[in-house]
Amino acid sequence: MATLPPIANNPDIRFLGALLGDVIRDYGGEKLFAATETIRRASVERHRGLGDGAAIDLELEQLDLDDTLEFVRGFMLFSMLANLAEDRQGFSMEEGAELSAALDRLAAEGVDKDAVVALLDRALVAPVLTAHPTEVRRKSMIDHRNRIAELMLVRDTGMIETPDGDAVEDAIRRQVALLWQTRVLRRERLGVADEVETALSYLRDVFLPTVPALYQRWDRALGRRCPSFLKPGSWIGGDRDGNPNVTAASLTLALERSAEAVLGHYLDTVHALGAELSISSARVGVDEGVEALAEASGDDAPSRRDEPFRRALSGVYARLAATHEALSGRPAARPGRLQGEAYPDPAAFRADLVTIARGLATRGGGALASSGALARLIRAVDVFGFHLATLDLRQNSAVHERVVAELLKTAGVEADYLALDEDARVALLRRELANARPLTSRFQSYSDETASELAIVEAAAAAHRRFGVEAIRVYIVSMAKSVSDLLEVNLLLKEAGLYRPGDSPEAAIMAVPLFETIEDLDAAPEIMRDWLALPEIAAITQGRGHQEVMIGYSDSNKDGGYLTSTWGLSKGSTALTPVFEAAGVGMQLFHGRGGAVGRGGGSAFAAIQAQPAGTVQGRIRITEQGEVIAAKYGTCETAATNLEAMASATLLASLEPVRLSNAENQAFSGAMDKLSDAAFHAYRDLVYGDDSFRTFFRQMTPIAEIANLKIGSRPASRTKSDRIEDLRAIPWVFSWAQARVMLPGWYGVGQAIAGFEDKALLAEMAEGWPLFAATLANMEMVLAKSDMGIAARYAALVDEPLRPFFTTIRDAWTLTHDGLLQTTGQSRLLERHPALETSIRLRLPYIEPLNLLQIELMKRHRAGDEDVRIGDGILLSINAIATALRNSG
Numbered sequence: 001m002a003t004l005p006p007i008a009n010n011p012d013i014r015f016l017g018a019l020l021g022d023v024i025r026d027y028g029g030e031k032l033f034a035a036t037e038t039i040r041r042a043s044v045e046r047h048r049g050l051g052d053g054a055a056i057d058l059e060l061e062q063l064d065l066d067d068t069l070e071f072v073r074g075f076m077l078f079s080m081l082a083n084l085a086e087d088r089q090g091f092s093m094e095e096g097a098e099l100s101a102a103l104d105r106l107a108a109e110g111v112d113k114d115a116v117v118a119l120l121d122r123a124l125v126a127p128v129l130t131a132h133p134t135e136v137r138r139k140s141m142i143d144h145r146n147r148i149a150e151l152m153l154v155r156d157t158g159m160i161e162t163p164d165g166d167a168v169e170d171a172i173r174r175q176v177a178l179l180w181q182t183r184v185l186r187r188e189r190l191g192v193a194d195e196v197e198t199a200l201s202y203l204r205d206v207f208l209p210t211v212p213a214l215y216q217r218w219d220r221a222l223g224r225r226c227p228s229f230l231k232p233g234s235w236i237g238g239d240r241d242g243n244p245n246v247t248a249a250s251l252t253l254a255l256e257r258s259a260e261a262v263l264g265h266y267l268d269t270v271h272a273l274g275a276e277l278s279i280s281s282a283r284v285g286v287d288e289g290v291e292a293l294a295e296a297s298g299d300d301a302p303s304r305r306d307e308p309f310r311r312a313l314s315g316v317y318a319r320l321a322a323t324h325e326a327l328s329g330r331p332a333a334r335p336g337r338l339q340g341e342a343y344p345d346p347a348a349f350r351a352d353l354v355t356i357a358r359g360l361a362t363r364g365g366g367a368l369a370s371s372g373a374l375a376r377l378i379r380a381v382d383v384f385g386f387h388l389a390t391l392d393l394r395q396n397s398a399v400h401e402r403v404v405a406e407l408l409k410t411a412g413v414e415a416d417y418l419a420l421d422e423d424a425r426v427a428l429l430r431r432e433l434a435n436a437r438p439l440t441s442r443f444q445s446y447s448d449e450t451a452s453e454l455a456i457v458e459a460a461a462a463a464h465r466r467f468g469v470e471a472i473r474v475y476i477v478s479m480a481k482s483v484s485d486l487l488e489v490n491l492l493l494k495e496a497g498l499y500r501p502g503d504s505p506e507a508a509i510m511a512v513p514l515f516e517t518i519e520d521l522d523a524a525p526e527i528m529r530d531w532l533a534l535p536e537i538a539a540i541t542q543g544r545g546h547q548e549v550m551i552g553y554s555d556s557n558k559d560g561g562y563l564t565s566t567w568g569l570s571k572g573s574t575a576l577t578p579v580f581e582a583a584g585v586g587m588q589l590f591h592g593r594g595g596a597v598g599r600g601g602g603s604a605f606a607a608i609q610a611q612p613a614g615t616v617q618g619r620i621r622i623t624e625q626g627e628v629i630a631a632k633y634g635t636c637e638t639a640a641t642n643l644e645a646m647a648s649a650t651l652l653a654s655l656e657p658v659r660l661s662n663a664e665n666q667a668f669s670g671a672m673d674k675l676s677d678a679a680f681h682a683y684r685d686l687v688y689g690d691d692s693f694r695t696f697f698r699q700m701t702p703i704a705e706i707a708n709l710k711i712g713s714r715p716a717s718r719t720k721s722d723r724i725e726d727l728r729a730i731p732w733v734f735s736w737a738q739a740r741v742m743l744p745g746w747y748g749v750g751q752a753i754a755g756f757e758d759k760a761l762l763a764e765m766a767e768g769w770p771l772f773a774a775t776l777a778n779m780e781m782v783l784a785k786s787d788m789g790i791a792a793r794y795a796a797l798v799d800e801p802l803r804p805f806f807t808t809i810r811d812a813w814t815l816t817h818d819g820l821l822q823t824t825g826q827s828r829l830l831e832r833h834p835a836l837e838t839s840i841r842l843r844l845p846y847i848e849p850l851n852l853l854q855i856e857l858m859k860r861h862r863a864g865d866e867d868v869r870i871g872d873g874i875l876l877s878i879n880a881i882a883t884a885l886r887n888s889g
Contacts, residue, residue, distance in 0.1 A: 012085035012152065013842070016176070017078060019169075023177050024074050032067055035059065036074050043845035053789075053848075060852055065869045068853055069876055075846045076880030077179055080141070083631070083886060084149055086839055087638050097605050097645035100221045102652050111655045113222055120227040122545070123618035124588065125650050127633075127643070128233035128392065129202065130625045131195040138186055139198055142630050144179045148172055149635050185875055192237060192250040196257055199236045202633050203388055204261040207232050210636045211383055212376035214643060228382040230647055233621065234258075234389040240456070241396050241478045242728070248455035251391070255463050255471055258388035260328035262380075263320065266349075267332055269377045270317045276373065277309035277360075290359035293352060298338045309356060316352050319343050327386055327467060345468055346385040353378050387471040393460060393509070394476040395453070400488040403450045407491075408432075410446070411439040422482050429487040433494060433536065434501050454495060461496040464508060472509055476550055476590075480513030481520060483530050487511075505536045510544065512590065516552035518560040518680075521572035524549065525579050532583035546586035546619060549576060553593055554729030561683030561748040566775050567676040574612040588619040602778035604642070608649035610770040616653040622646070626730075631886060660769065668765050668772065671756070678755050679748030686747065686808060687724060694724050696802040700794050701735035702858060703727075705874045737785075738881055739794040740851060741809060745782035750815030753823060762823045777833070780820055784829045784840050785885055788813050790851045797858060847884045850877050 025033040039059045045051040063071055103116065151172045154162055162171050190198075211230060218226040237254025240246040279286075286308045294308040297315025304310050318340030321332040326342040343349045357374055405417035414420070414428060432439070440446075440454060463471045475489050489511040493499040500506045513531075515524045528549065531537055541547045551572060557565040573589060580587040593607070604622060611620075624632065632642040660668065687693060698704065724732065736743040756762060765772040788810050795806035821827065830837035854877035861870050 010082075010085050010089065012088055013082050016081040016085060016148070016172075019173050019176050020074070020077055020081060020180075023173070023180050027177060027180050028070050028074070032070050032074075035063060035067060036071055039071070039849050040075075040845065043848055046848075047841070047845045056849060056852065060849060060856070063853075065867065065873065068857075069869060069873050072850060072853060072873065072876045072880050073180070073184065075850055076184070076876070076883050077176075078846055079843060079880065079884035080145055080179075081148070081176075082839075082842060083883070084145055084152075087631070087634070088149065088152060097641075097648050099218050099644055099648050099651070102648035103221060105652065106655055109655075109657055113224075115655065116651060117222060117224065117227065119618045119651070119654055120229045122586075123227070123229035123650070123654075124621070125230045125619075125647050126233045126390070126621040127624045127646065128235060128590075128621055129199050129389070129629060130235040130239065130623050131192075131199070138182075138184065139201065140182050141179065141184065142634065144175050144182065146634055148175045148179075149637075151175065153637075184879055185872065192243075192245050193253060195236050196250070196254045199234055199629075200257055200261050200388075202629060203232060203234070203258070204265065206633050206636055206639045207389075208262065208265045208380065208384065210639045211643070212379040213636075214640055215379045215383075216371060216376065217644075218647075228379065229618075230643060231383050232389040233392060235392050235394060235623070238391045238472070239394040240399075241394050247452060248459035251393075251456060251459045251463070254391060255387065255467055256328050258391075259386055259467060260324065260330060262384050262386065262388040263324040263327065264333060266377065266380070267317065267320055267324065267334065269373055269380075270313055270320060271334065273373055273377070274310050274313040274317065277313065277356075278307060279309050279360075280306045281308055282306050285362070287355075287359035287362055289355040293355055298340075309359065312352075312356055314338055315340060316349075316356075319352075320349065323349070323386070343386075346381050349386075350378060350381045353381065385468055385470050387467045390470055390474075391463075391472050392474045392476055393456065393472060394478060394514075395456075396478045397480055397485040397488070399449065399453065400477065400485065400492065403453045404429075404488045404491055406447060406450045407439045407495075410444050411441075413439070422484055425482075425484040426487060429484060429491055430534070430536070433487065433490055433499065433505075436501055438495055439491075440495050453492060457492050457496040457498060460493075460509065461498050464498070469508060474512050474548060474590075475509050476512045476514050478514045479516060479520070480527070481523065483527060483534070486513055486531055501536075504543075505539055506543075507540045510548060512548045512550055514550040514552055514592070515572065516555035516559075516592075518556055518564060518568050521551065521556060521568045524551075524572050525575040528576060529579045529582075532579065532585060538583065541583070541585045546588045547580070548588040548590055548621070550590035550592055553591070554733070557744055558724070558727075558729045558732055560680050561687075562745055562779065563679040563749050563752060563775070564676045564683070566771075567672050570612055570771055573615040577612070577614045586617055586619065587615065588617075588621070589615060590621040590623075592623050593625075602774065602781070605645040605649045606770070606774040606777065608646065608653050610774040611653050612771075613658045616650060618650065618654045620650055627882065627886065664768070667761065668769050671758070671761055671765060672772070675749075675752040675756060678752035681748075682751040682812070683748035686805070686812075692802060693805060694722060696798055696805045697724065697735070698722065699798040699802065700806070701739045701741075702854065702874065702878060703731055703735040705858065705861075706731050706734055706738070706878060734882070737885055738851075738854070738878060740785070740787040740790040740847075741794075741813075742782045742786040743809065746779050746786075746816050747809070747812055749779060750812050750817070750819050753819030754815050759822065763825065766823050776820060776824060779816070780824075780829055780833075781836060781840075783813070783817055783820065784837070786813065787844075787848070787851075790848060793852065793855050797855065797862070843884045847881060850880050850884070853877055854881070 021033065021037070024036060028036075039056060042051060042055040042059060046053055046056065103113065106116065107113075151162065151168060155168045155172070160168055162168055166174075211232075214230070215226055215228070234254070237246065237250045290308050290312050293312035293315055295311075297311050297318070299311040299314035304314075314336070315338065318336045318338035319342065320340075321336045322340050322342040324330070324332045353374065357378065360374070401418060405414075408414040408417045408428075413432065417425065417428070420428065446454065460472050475493070477485050477489055480486065490499045490507060493507065493509055493511075494501070498508045513524070513527065515521050528547075532541060532547065551569050553565060553569065556568055559565070560568065576587060589611075591607075593604070608616065608620065608622075631638070633639040733744045753762065766776055767773070792806065792810070795803055798806070817829070821829070824832070826832060830840070854874060857870050857873045857877065860867075861874060
């Protein structure tokens with residue numbers, strides 16, 4: 001570890017790797033260091049083609065259990081530090097993803113800045129943080145990693161000391177040593193409150209300072225003030241689908257903690273502005289508005305009598321502190337000495353800030369008001385309000401059916417709602433929605449499920465009154481299969497006053513369908529046509545200007561395979577476009593992308609650009625999940641890079657002219673139909689064609705062991721069944737990644753390409769169609785991270801009669817590998833992506849020994865060895881492999 005293979009040309013990796021080697025020697029001992037270095041060298045040589053795996057096996061066999069755990073820790077930490085080094089180089093930033101580059105590209109196509117601003121005026125780009133459990137690292141580990149990143153920035157400047165007086169390299173070494181001595185595994189399963197705090201750490205520490213700074217950059221690029229179109233969202237505390245731990249209490253907790261975080265940031269900024277704006281009325285004339293704020297503040301300190309801006313800010317601070325206590329239930333960390341009345345809403349707070357900015361703008365050409373902390377604070381209020389991130393509600397449609405059935409029965413309206421067909425349900429629900437009288441009664445007792453769901457909508461109504469309507473705007477219906485599934489949500493909202501009937505009905509929260517399976521995606525256009533045709537819904541959507549539709553990547557992939565899922569999502573989006581056009585309503589797509597390619601992961605920049613023409617329209621929301629949150633938003637620098645890429649891609653997808661001719665579009669679409677059909681049948685035959693495949697899957701992969709990772713508050717399976725249909729997509733993808741098969745990211749594509757006759761057409765599609773190019777690029781990354789040799793070692797864990805399944809998988813991998821190279825015209829994987837190739841090649845020698853140790857530990861565990869260190873070793877190896885693979889869940 002003190003030296004690195006020649007493929008590691010990144011000087012940061014060499015520097016951090018050497019420090020880690022020193023730490024292992026200092027804290028783990030010379031014996032552990034020597035064993036680690038020997039195994040590392042043997043693995044590197046094997047991956048250079050200079051040796052076989054026998055030497056690695058021999059060295060690994062000589063490790064005792066304690067040394068095994070320490071070895072795994074060392075390789076995991078190297079991967080974490082390598083990730084950090086790559087992120088510092090902007091590894092995840094695609095060429096041309098800066099907003100200025102997007103503006104230049106659009107200008108070359110004849111799209112001027114006026115057209116861009118017109119789009120941004122009605123645009124929304126929203127990364128939505130979710131608690132989907134694929135982040136295996138403890139927050140403590142991520143915190144040390146981020147401190148190293150901050151110190152590396154200091155080192156970049158050439159400084160040899162930190163501002164605190166420590167030697168920079170000693171400070172970095174100290175953080176590496178702390179990483180080595182920090183417990184990797186969680187002792188307790190994460191609860192919803194823990195997930196809320198983790199999300200808040202990113203929103204508070206990264207989004208709050210980064211987003212306003214980004215807007216300043218975009219203001220300069222546009223030559224005017226950029227509309228506030230980029231706003232974060234969250235599911236954490238509101239996503240109840242399959243998670244009974246999310247309740248009205250957790251919803252309120254999430255909102256209160258968010259308010260506390262954002263108001264704390266505002267208070268700190270106002271306090272700093274008070275120190276900065278020492279402008280004396282003896283030196284300059286003062287605007288009447290600022291003078292009025294100063295007089296109303298109650299600040300009569302003689303020392304500030306001639307400093308109206310400071311006095312005005314004293315009053316703003318007092319009102320903000322009162323707002324903090326009113327919304328969070330806690331006093332401000334730094335209470336002001338003045339008393340003030342809480343602001344009724346963010347607009348009132350913003351108005352005071354604008355008054356101060358106008359006062360500054362009256363002198364010196366406005367330089368004091370056009371930029372700086374005050375301008376960033378005004379922008380922050382525009383983006384974050386008093387809620388920080390808009391919180392979505394989500395629940396499964398089956399729950400709504402049961403709750404509505406109980407409400408209708410107890411109110412004496414309908415004895416057996418569940419027995420009604422769809423037309424009868426819709427008619428009944430519309431009648432009830434038109435009726436102002438409630439269904440619920442305080443004198444009626446309800447089941448725990450119904451009581452819980454009613455409490456949620458009541459908490460949402462209270463949130464609107466307390467935090468503002470931006471706090472909760474969307475209610476997502478998982479497994480939406482009909483119009484009645486959406487009407488049921490409105491009926492529940494009506495009970496809390498969030499849906500109001502009348503000649504002009506209103507819905508303060510939008511019911512949003514989530515179409516997840518291939519069948520659901522096919523049915524989506526008809527469902528949305530019927531939904532938008534309802535007069536009351538038409539009135540609501542016309543008033544709002546748009547209707548959101550969420551499309552799910554992970555479940556559609558688990559249902560139909562990678563290619564069919566990708567194509568189904570694209571076709572579904574395309575088919576929805578004319579439905580919305582006919583209804584005269586804007587379409588807002590919410591993409592349920594995950595970290596791994598099998599759950600919609602990969603480059604967001606490429607994925608947004610590859611969306612079908614007319615489907616983005618300047619409005620897009622995208623889930624950010626698990627380990628991807630830390631990778632993309634772990635520091636202000638990486639967050640700025642990724643947020644700008646998302647914004648730029650949205651502009652390009654919305655405004656760039658369509659590049660494919662009608663003939664090309666028809667030919668390419670027809671080819672994809674055939675490819676998708678072939679891939680679908682190959683995938684379904686393997687995964688669902690034989691019931692024994694689920695046994696094979698559970699024996700070959702560490703799925704059972706992954707279930708013991710304490711990485712989330714939600715159960716791994718929707719039911720107690722062992723059926724793959726009931727397994728959540730995250731552990732499905734995660735398990736295949738650990739075993740180095742990566743099956744959800746490629747299976748079926750090789751058979752489809754092999755059976756497609758016109759190979760020249762496929763090459764043309766790969767070159768000229770962004771959707772197909774992005775699909776192949778993501779799959780290529782997955783193939784490069786997979787290893788059928790390692791996978792064969794996992795397959796040896798399987799009962800003999802089931803092993804032919806692996807032969808089928810291995811043969812399909814070869815077909816997919818060869819088909820991709822033929823289609824893209826490459827001689828090897830990632831030939832055209834040297835940075836990604838180098839990144840993956842660097843990691844492979846560090847992953848293989850981890851896999852081999854994991855297999856051995858799994859053997860012993862499954863044979864009944866109850867040594868607690870074996871269980872810990874398995875979980876530690878899962879953690880280490882996931883860290884090395886990066887987007888594994």
